[in-house]
Amino acid sequence: MKNNKSSTSNIVKMNTKFQSQNFLVTKKIRILLIVSILIFITLLTRLGFLQFVQGNYLKELANQQQMINQIISPKRGNIYDSTGKALAISAQVDTITINPQKIKSDTDEKTKALKEKIAKGLSEIFELNYEETLAKVNSKFQVETIIKKVEHDKVDELKKWMEENKIKVGINIDEDTKRYYPYNNVASNVIGFCGNDNQGLSGIESKWNSVLTGTPGKIVSYKGSDQKEIPNSEEKYISAENGNDLTLTIDLNIQTIIEKYLKQAVDDNSCTRGGNAIVMNPKNGDILAMACYPDYNLNTPYTPNSTLSKTYDSLPKDEKEKSLFKMWANKSVSETYEPGSTFKIITASVAIEENITITDKADDFYCQGSEKFDDVSNKVIEITCWRDVPHGVQSLRQALCNSCNPAFMQLGKRIGAPTLYKYYDAFGLFNSTDSGLYGEQSSIFHTLDKVGPVELATMSFGQRLNITPLQMITAISCVVNDGILMKPRIVKQVTNTETDSVSEIPTVEVRQVLSKKTTDSVKSMMESVVTQGTGKHAAVTGYSIGGKTGTSEPIESKKEEGFVASYVAISPVEDTQVVLLLTLYDPKGDSYQGGQVAGPVVSQMLSEILPYLGIPSSITSSTEINKDLIIVPDIRKKTVAEAEKTLKNSGFNVKTYVNGDSNIILVEDQMPKPGVSLPKDSIIILYGKGSDISTSVTVPDLKGMSLAEATTTLKNKNLNISVEGIGNVITQDYAKDEKVPEGTIINVTLKQTLKDAH
Numbered sequence: 001m002k003n004n005k006s007s008t009s010n011i012v013k014m015n016t017k018f019q020s021q022n023f024l025v026t027k028k029i030r031i032l033l034i035v036s037i038l039i040f041i042t043l044l045t046r047l048g049f050l051q052f053v054q055g056n057y058l059k060e061l062a063n064q065q066q067m068i069n070q071i072i073s074p075k076r077g078n079i080y081d082s083t084g085k086a087l088a089i090s091a092q093v094d095t096i097t098i099n100p101q102k103i104k105s106d107t108d109e110k111t112k113a114l115k116e117k118i119a120k121g122l123s124e125i126f127e128l129n130y131e132e133t134l135a136k137v138n139s140k141f142q143v144e145t146i147i148k149k150v151e152h153d154k155v156d157e158l159k160k161w162m163e164e165n166k167i168k169v170g171i172n173i174d175e176d177t178k179r180y181y182p183y184n185n186v187a188s189n190v191i192g193f194c195g196n197d198n199q200g201l202s203g204i205e206s207k208w209n210s211v212l213t214g215t216p217g218k219i220v221s222y223k224g225s226d227q228k229e230i231p232n233s234e235e236k237y238i239s240a241e242n243g244n245d246l247t248l249t250i251d252l253n254i255q256t257i258i259e260k261y262l263k264q265a266v267d268d269n270s271c272t273r274g275g276n277a278i279v280m281n282p283k284n285g286d287i288l289a290m291a292c293y294p295d296y297n298l299n300t301p302y303t304p305n306s307t308l309s310k311t312y313d314s315l316p317k318d319e320k321e322k323s324l325f326k327m328w329a330n331k332s333v334s335e336t337y338e339p340g341s342t343f344k345i346i347t348a349s350v351a352i353e354e355n356i357t358i359t360d361k362a363d364d365f366y367c368q369g370s371e372k373f374d375d376v377s378n379k380v381i382e383i384t385c386w387r388d389v390p391h392g393v394q395s396l397r398q399a400l401c402n403s404c405n406p407a408f409m410q411l412g413k414r415i416g417a418p419t420l421y422k423y424y425d426a427f428g429l430f431n432s433t434d435s436g437l438y439g440e441q442s443s444i445f446h447t448l449d450k451v452g453p454v455e456l457a458t459m460s461f462g463q464r465l466n467i468t469p470l471q472m473i474t475a476i477s478c479v480v481n482d483g484i485l486m487k488p489r490i491v492k493q494v495t496n497t498e499t500d501s502v503s504e505i506p507t508v509e510v511r512q513v514l515s516k517k518t519t520d521s522v523k524s525m526m527e528s529v530v531t532q533g534t535g536k537h538a539a540v541t542g543y544s545i546g547g548k549t550g551t552s553e554p555i556e557s558k559k560e561e562g563f564v565a566s567y568v569a570i571s572p573v574e575d576t577q578v579v580l581l582l583t584l585y586d587p588k589g590d591s592y593q594g595g596q597v598a599g600p601v602v603s604q605m606l607s608e609i610l611p612y613l614g615i616p617s618s619i620t621s622s623t624e625i626n627k628d629l630i631i632v633p634d635i636r637k638k639t640v641a642e643a644e645k646t647l648k649n650s651g652f653n654v655k656t657y658v659n660g661d662s663n664i665i666l667v668e669d670q671m672p673k674p675g676v677s678l679p680k681d682s683i684i685i686l687y688g689k690g691s692d693i694s695t696s697v698t699v700p701d702l703k704g705m706s707l708a709e710a711t712t713t714l715k716n717k718n719l720n721i722s723v724e725g726i727g728n729v730i731t732q733d734y735a736k737d738e739k740v741p742e743g744t745i746i747n748v749t750l751k752q753t754l755k756d757a758h
Contacts, residue, residue, distance in 0.1 A: 073176050074214030075497070076198050077243035079191060079205075081252040082288075082492060086182055087191055088205065088298075090198070093178040094155045096126070096146040096171070100139045103170040118171070121161050122146055126154060148196050149178040179205075181298035187255050189292040189330040190248075190490070192438055193301045202301075202328045204246065204490070207438040211494060214243035247493040249286035254279055257608045258580075259291045265584060265601040266293045272562065273585035274307075276331045276469055279609065280579045282477035282570075284507040285486030287435070288578075290470075292331045301328065333432075333440040336466035337583065340552030340594065341403045342476070342568045343462025345522060347411060348400055349479050350423045353518045356414050359397045359525055365407035367391035367399075373453040381454050383409065386551065386593075397525045401533025403549055403595075405461045412460025417451040420459065426513045427475040428485060429467055435488035436505075443467040463552055473581040476568050479522055480546075480576040483514030527573045535567065537599030540606045541628075541680070542617035542708060544573040547602070549595035562586030567598035571610055578613065580605060604653075607681065608712050617708035632684065634674035636667050640688050643667045651680040655718060655742065658688030665689055671743030672720060678745070682720045685743035701736040702729045702748055710748055718742040725750035 079088035103118060104111045119134035126147045136144040155173060162171060179194040192203015199213065200206035217240030258277045266275045279289040294307040301324075304312040308327055315323060329335070351357050357364055369390040373381050385391065385405045391398075399407035412420065424430060424445070432442040444466035446455050458464040470488060478485040487508035494503045526546030529535040535547040550566035566583045570576045582598045582605070591597055611617065630651050635643035640662035644654045658665050665688040672678070697717050702710045710729050714721050722745050733747040734740055 073198070074216055074240035075177050075242040076179065076194070076214065077212040077245045077495075077497060079212075080245065080247045081250050081255070082248060082286075083251060083253070084247075085252045087187060087248070087250075087252070089180050089182065090177040091180055093149045093151060093176050095148045095174045095176045096122070096150055096155075096158065097174065098122075098137060098144050098146060098172065099142060099170050100137055100144060101142065103137060117165070118167065121165065122158075122171075125157050125161060126150070143172075149176060183252070184297045184299060185295045186252070186259065187250060187289075187291065188295045188298045189328065189332075190250065190290050190437065191298060192328070193298050203330065203438045204248070204436075207436060208246060208491065212243040212246065215241040217241070242497045245495040245497055246491050247495065249281075249288065249489050249492045250290065251288050253612055254289040254609055255291065257612070258289045258605050259293070259295070261601050261604045262291050262293045262582070265582070265598070268589065269565075269584060269597050270588035271584045271586055272588060274331065275582070275584040277580065277582045277605070278332055278469055278473050279605075280473050280477050280488070280581075282481040282486065282576055282579050285474070285477070285488045286492070286507075287488055287490050290330070290332050290437075290490075292329075294327070296327050330437060330439060331583075332469045333435070333437045334468075336441060336444055336468050337564050337585075338464065338466060338552035338554075339462045339472050340550035340564060340566060341405075341462055342472065342548045342550035342566055342581075342594075343465075344400060344403065344408050344460075345479060345526065345548050345568070346423070346427065346462075346475060347408055347415070347420070347460050348396060348525065349514055349518060349522050350415055350420060351396070351411050352521050353423075353514050354415065354419060357396050357411065359521050360395045362395055363393040364396060365394045365399050365404070365410050367394065367402075367404050367406040369406070371406045371409045371457060373457055375454045376452055383454075383457055397528055400525045400548070401529050403529075403534050408461040409457040412456050413453075415460075417448060417456050417459075420456075421445075421448050421451075423513070426485070426511065427478060428510065429471055429475060432468075433470055433474050433488045435470060436490045437470070440470070441468055443471060462550065464555070469581055469583050473568065473579055476570070476581070477579045478513050479519055480526075480570050480579060481519075482516040483512055483519045485510040485513050523570065523573050523576065526570060530569075534593075534595040535569075535599055537595055538567060538569050538602040538606070540571070540603055540610065542619035543571050543606065543610050543615070545603075545606065546570040546573045546576075547599075549593070549599065551592065551594045562588075563592040565592055565594040565597040567594050567602045569602045569606060571606055572615060577615060578606070578609060580609070604681070608715065611706075611708040611712040617706070619707055629677035629679060630682075632670075632672055632674055632676050632678060634670075635686070636670060636674075638667055639663055640665050640667055640686055643670075643686055647684050647686075652678070653681055653683045654686060655683060656686045656688065657691040658686075659690055660688070662688070671741050672745050676745065678720055678722075681715075683715070683718050683743055685718065685741070697740055697742050697744070699732075699734045699736060699738045699740055699746065702732050702746070705729045707750060714746055720745045722747045723750055724748075727751045 076090040078086055078090065081087055103115055105114050115137045116134065119130060119137045122128065123130040123133040128147065133146065136146065158173070177198060179198060181191065190203055192205040193201060194205050195201050200209035205212065217238045258279060262275055262277045274293050276292045278287065280287055294305045296305045297303065305327060308323055312320060312323065352359070367385055367390045370382050370384040373383070375381050383405065386403065391402050391404045394402065394404060394407055429443050430445065432440045455464060474488055487510055489505060489507060491505050493505065523546055526548060527544060530539050530545045530547045534549045538547045539545055547567060547569040552564045554561045554563065562585065564583060564585055565587050566581065569580045571578050580602055582602050584598055587597050589597065633646065633650065635646055640656055640658045644656060647654045656662065667686050668689045668691065669687045671685040697719060700713050700717065702713060705713065706728055707723060711721050720743065727750045729748045730751045731749040
């Protein structure tokens, strides 16, 4: 027991609490664990939010950052004439862009030098302003366009420069297409043009843009921030769908014929507001040619033409834009005009169809020089005839030949406004023709309830109503197509360039307006206008021509617009295949009458168009063509202007080569030489002093051609013809492809081709 007490007494008691070191570590671990769990839960929650809530958004964002879309431009469809000649084509070119952020080096100083070097290289190769190019190179944008529509030779020069200067990134060369117009100004107001993005801005290019343009393709690839392809990423290639080709109804040969003579007519008659011409096939409504002058160059559409350039620089900015739009406009459909006496054909057709009169009823009308009417305010209005001397008593045929206004005012009164309006509607004159041409407008007529005696009178001879030239020629085509109205057609075919399948744009027969009996009567009267009446200047030797002149006077408030001289012609009369309408605005020459101003031009146009179309001529022998020969006068030593006037008055066409003022410079030489005899409308070439005789004309092969074909072929090359015999050409004195001066006379021999008996 004693020992036990002694052991107990050795225990020492402490006054402070004891804590184990292991317990402190455990507590810290517990806190750390809790914090870690909370962080883990937070991260897990965030991850879940990113994965399930924002997952799709972030995925799309990543795709946008990594995905590179390279657009593949489709090739715009070509535009062809009816014979297959290309009027508008798309060629492969390139667009040069840069990525400014990728143009960098090791230091800021080296980067600056590199950017300046690239700016200098680009500006020199593409002839650009250096400061503007440098600004693009220093841009903060991802992409800057340096130049569009670059030709391949310039691209090759750029590639060589990049290789020599060891520049591999930052400059991009992307494939593109550029629109070309091989014939520059030809049919410019019809075809129209494209902008830098290959989208049509005017004409057929705009109206048919959705058919021509195609669908872009693209190459989709994925790259990291270092612009290297992401391994195992899939590249997608979506091919472009090229646009469709269009084949127009326009025939390039006929188009160039009417453009040549239209320009000549506008210039010769100082037509301040230009002119336009349309050629139509009345049987199917095909527009064979449509021209405006002044025109413009389709390859440089923003460059003012020679007429506009005289005032363009002095115009305010908004007026400059308006003037360009006016230059591009197709007057044949975008502007209305008062047709004048050509519209008498419509009035006469209605009268005959309604049995109100017949063509040759004697003393049916009486012209005393004017007609008087009471207007809405009971004021007496006197409307005069165009001729000072009254026409007296006339039949309908005589009234049309004389283009007598009082006779047609009397006829309009007999017909009545309701009946006239019924036929205007049937002819399609109250609506646009829906031809497929850009910017087509419709007509302007009084509403029927507003037509009083004065309005009825003026409408009867084609004044105080406004229609487009296309509406006019469409109505006349109806008259000469056995009374069947055809919808005008400008696009003939659409070709799918991917499959080569061809879709024909069908011709559309709108309605029967007149009986064949009526149309035969009207065509007979139109022929009389040419053989006996005011339209004699449109006659073409060897062909039956029908026609009607037109001269419309502006209203008092628009006197500045001047007169409109026009002529509508048909040929052949019996089986009409061609209708031609020529309109000249504000002629300032010796006359403003349609018969005198427009008639001779129509004759020139038809003398080339009809043989080209293979329409038979009644002239088959040298006897017929040589019976009205004209001796070429000696006009050397006269001034060029005086000589030109003398020759034209004699019945010749004239082409001059003169350096300087034609009113001062004398004629040094002429081709052909004086004293030879040539048919009417042969060409004489005049050379002013100091101008050399040209020998650049190539003689065509005439063998096998008819006389009409040979005459037209030589005329197109400014060569003359002398013939012997009957039939087709068997010999010619100048060989095929031989070079001769313009104006040279080609002597040909004709012989009939005998056929084997069957």
